[in-house]
Amino acid sequence: EDQVTQSPEALRLQEGESSSLNCSYTVSGLRGLFWYRQDPGKGPEFLFTLYSAGEEKEKERLKATLTKKESFLHITAPKPEDSATYLCAVQDNAGNNRKLIWGLGTSLAVNP
Amino acid sequence: DTEVTQTPKHLVMGMTNKKSLKCEQHMGHRAMYWYKQKAKKPPELMFVYSYEKLSINESVPSRFSPECPNSSLLNLHLHALQPEDSALYLCASSQVAGVYYEQYFGPGTRLTVT
Numbered sequence: 539e540d541q542v543t544q545s546p547e548a549l550r551l552q553e554g555e556s557s558s559l560n561c562s563y564t565v566s567g568l569r570g571l572f573w574y575r576q577d578p579g580k581g582p583e584f585l586f587t588l589y590s591a592g593e594e595k596e597k598e599r600l601k602a603t604l605t606k607k608e609s610f611l612h613i614t615a616p617k618p619e620d621s622a623t624y625l626c627a628v629q630d631n632a633g634n635n636r637k638l639i640w641g642l643g644t645s646l647a648v649n650p
Numbered sequence: 651d652t653e654v655t656q657t658p659k660h661l662v663m664g665m666t667n668k669k670s671l672k673c674e675q676h677m678g679h680r681a682m683y684w685y686k687q688k689a690k691k692p693p694e695l696m697f698v699y700s701y702e703k704l705s706i707n708e709s710v711p712s713r714f715s716p717e718c719p720n721s722s723l724l725n726l727h728l729h730a731l732q733p734e735d736s737a738l739y740l741c742a743s744s745q746v747a748g749v750y751y752e753q754y755f756g757p758g759t760r761l762t763v764t
Contacts, residue, residue, distance in 0.1 A: 574755075580758065581654075581740050581742075581756050584752050584755075627692070640693065641692065642690075642691070642692060643692060
């Protein structure tokens with residue numbers, strides 16, 4: 539069964555303290571892996587799409603990487619405004635490929 | 651411009667009311683989606699429209715009725731809802747439905763059913 543697991547569930551960092559969030563997935567064949575950021579009470583904000591192992595994408599303090607089994611979202615020198623829930627979702631080759639399979643998210647808090 | 655708009659922002663309705671949620675995108679996307687999100691859970695897919703035709707209904711109760719009047723607009727008609735339907739309702743769009751294309755979400759409508 540297709541599955542996406544994110545860890546940790548929650549992470550508290552000091553401003554400037556770099557860290558990584560993990561998204562491990564089990565799908566029959568990966569078409570795409572998506573990272574979103576969600577602030578409380580708001581819709582998810584698209585960050586990155588990764589398609590194949592070895593791919594990397596960067597945006598400001600965020601860098602997403604992909605292997606055959608997992609993706610990492612690296613946060614370099616985070617600021618308080620990076621506090622949010624980070625969601626990972628995958629799209630697979632089989633069956634209904636219009637549906638995203640979501641992880642439960644990592645809640646990140648960055649203290650000043 | 652990667653913007654999806656939703657109205658209203660907040661909605662409180664009784665179980666006998668009829669109301670509608672509205673969504674609009676001007677990105678030329680041909681796929682639009684309705685999601686329901688409960689607290690501390692990921693979005694849960696309800697409906698997918700592809701080229702203005704309903705292509706996925708995730709076994710959603712008939713008290714939720716989607717409508718896609720044109721390629722830019724998506725409505726969700728609500729009738730006889732239950733308190734457990736209280737949630738954040740999200741609209742999203744993508745270039746086409748299916749592979750490779752990321753979905754862009756609106757800000758959501760916070761629905762409370764009393």
